Amino acid sequence: MNDVLVLDRAATAAALDPHRLMAAVSEALVAVARGTVSAPPRTAAFAPGGLLGAMPGYVPGLGLAAKLVSVFADPARPGRSSHRGVVALFDPEDGRPLAFMDAEPVTAWRTAAAATHSALALARPGPVVVVGTGAQARAQVRLLAALRPTEPVTVAGRDPAAARALAALHPAGLAASLADAAESANGIETAVREAATVYCCTGATRPVLRRDWLAPGTHVSSVGGSHGPELDAGTVRDAALFAEWHGAADTPPPSGAHELQGLPEGRTVTLLGSVLSGEAPGRTSPDGLTVFKSTGHAALDVAAAYVVHRTALGHPPE
Incomplete structure (x- = not known):
């Protein structure tokens, strides 16, 4: 796995190009509506202070990814919650892991x-x-x-x-x-x-x-x-x-x-x-x-992960 790209929160956020993201999210939303996306309903394990959700998905043309994200109340900020986790991007042809990135900016920006x-x-x-x-x-x-x-x-x-x-x-x-x-x-x-x-x-x-x-x-x-x-x-x-x-x-x-x-x-x-x-x-x-x-x-996470990966590697917009 030496060729896997690992991006921390700052690097993930820096690679979320807004215009590329809008185009990819639009493509993902249309794919969801047309039924070409493979994504089971989100599942979650509940802990006393929050939950851990799992969201795998495949979007034709954008890729294969999965997100693990925790959603917990923030005691220091009443009424607010934290979203922390990772997104893993895989090659949809052979299943190789391509990148791991911080889930918080991915979730916030794709939403x-x-x-x-x-x-x-x-x-x-x-x-x-x-x-x-x-x-x-x-x-x-x-x-x-x-x-x-x-x-x-x-x-x-x-x-x-x-x-x-x-x-x-x-x-x-x-x-x-x-x-x-x-x-x-x-x-x-x-x-x-x-x-x-x-x-x-x-x-x-x-x-x-x-x-x-x-x-x-x-x-x-x-x-x-x-x-x-x-x-x-x-x-x-x-x-x-x-x-x-x-x-x-x-x-x-x-x-x-x-x-x-x-x-x-x-x-x-x-x-x-x-x-x-x-x-x-x-x-x-x-x-x-x-x-x-x-x-x-999950299709939106795939879209954002696709943008992060391509931007981080320096690929030009399509």
Whole structure:
């Protein structure tokens, strides 16, 4: 195994080229929707303080990989959780290990890429809000800064200082307005009421977003909620629902989404990959509420691992 590439957290993060990642994640989402991905539902072993999840997957054209990731509450930061682990990339032709990389940036950035694709496909023009100040929110803000550096982004969270620090990761000129939003009496509600797109990136155990805060036509990309629902029942009830895979609604947590359990008969969940490929409609009404509920999917880890490996080896974009 002398030729196996081993990347620590910094090296993994440095190799996650945003534009290559967006292209690979789109390819993976479409493959999931078309049924060409091989990936069993996520499994997990539960410990007193958290869980260890296993996510293997194969995506044609991108590769074969598996992730082991632990999700544990962080006692030093109430309401937040850590995601630590490794991603192993294998040669899909002969099974040779090709690379081992840190799972935390892989998970955060591939999740942000999927959420961003949902907004690009489903959201109407208007103000963008990121709810949360942890690792996932940080990846989301960094990705938006790389892809759309001139588009203002408001950061809202329970900690105004953390929201200001995160807002500073976006291009200069946004910090003052972001600080004002974060320091309002209820920063999240105030910011969300004005939003066209809301990226909800929290470690919530109960809803942090409420239906009556959302204006007509709002799009919500909800990627948090490993330990409980991030969205309230009213938001789910009134929205057109989108997800990476049907298991988000058809399987129980931790593989499925808390918010999508027990949907009424007749409620449909459209796969985001089908929208990206043009095989299913996205937004059908300018005033309709849309929700992308992410649970993560092994195909997205494969996509990110593929990008990390090729970028680290100096291969040019396809």
